[in-house]
Amino acid sequence: MSIAENLKKIKGQLNQQVKLVAVSKTKPNEAIAEAYAAGQRIFGENKAQELRAKAEDLPKDIEWHMIGHLQRNKVKYLIDKVALIHGVDSMRLLAEIDKRAKKIDRVVSVLLQMHIAEEESKFGLDEKELTELFISEEFQSFENIKVCGLMGMATNTDNESQIRKEFKMLKGIFDRCKASFFQNDPHFAELSMGMSNDFQIALEEGATLVRIGSAIFGARAYH
Numbered sequence: 001m002s003i004a005e006n007l008k009k010i011k012g013q014l015n016q017q018v019k020l021v022a023v024s025k026t027k028p029n030e031a032i033a034e035a036y037a038a039g040q041r042i043f044g045e046n047k048a049q050e051l052r053a054k055a056e057d058l059p060k061d062i063e064w065h066m067i068g069h070l071q072r073n074k075v076k077y078l079i080d081k082v083a084l085i086h087g088v089d090s091m092r093l094l095a096e097i098d099k100r101a102k103k104i105d106r107v108v109s110v111l112l113q114m115h116i117a118e119e120e121s122k123f124g125l126d127e128k129e130l131t132e133l134f135i136s137e138e139f140q141s142f143e144n145i146k147v148c149g150l151m152g153m154a155t156n157t158d159n160e161s162q163i164r165k166e167f168k169m170l171k172g173i174f175d176r177c178k179a180s181f182f183q184n185d186p187h188f189a190e191l192s193m194g195m196s197n198d199f200q201i202a203l204e205e206g207a208t209l210v211r212i213g214s215a216i217f218g219a220r221a222y223h
């Protein structure tokens with residue numbers, strides 16, 4: 001199937017409020033242009049320089065999302081290009097984003113990444129760390145960051161109940177955070193979860209953003 005056909009098939013499964021991030025990492029500009037021609041406007045990349053290069057070459061009304069782990073020394077490459085940074089999981093990274101955003105007089109939207117998978121991973125916060133972050137003075141001092149919600153990745157497994165359990169856990173954390181810290185902040189509204197293999201489950205568990213790559217563009221040569 002073509003990129004346009006894949007997009008149409010996936011879009012047919014999303015309700016109106018859910019946003020599709022077409023994950024174009026490693027894919028050439030031609031593939032992105034094909035998705036763009038089919039109406040897709042949100043694209044996800046996981047490398048700062050690749051995002052920057054593509055943003056410079058492709059139409060300016062594309063919304064670029066950074067979905068992968070972002071190193072602090074790479075923030076400068078994407079700060080003026082990115083619409084949403086999904087994978088923020090430390091105060092130091094938040095501080096760097098705030099500092100760089102201030103310099104160019106922007107407010108940058110971010111999602112905080114939670115560790116929900118069973119797999120060992122260096123990335124993502126647990127609920128206690130997230131709460132500590134939200135109540136800290138440093139966090140409250142950031143003026144050029146807008147926290148729009150949470151992001152997470154389920155365990156890479158065929159076990160559907162395991163995946164569902166992890167997405168449920170993330171939704172639970174989201175609801176508790178919303179009630180405790182963002183009750184009067186309409187911006188805290190996004191839950192980024194679900195990829196090609198598990199997005200149907202993520203939708204059932206409350207995802208507002210799904211990040212889908214291979215089901216649109218085909219398999220990647222590397223991850």
Ligand SMILES: *Cc1c(COP(=O)(O)O)cnc(C)c1O
Nearest residue numbers: 023046067195196211212213214
């Ligand atoms: C690559 C990637 C995706 C997309 O994965 P697919 O299985 O190709 O849909 C989603 N989220 C993150 C964080 C990724 O790195």
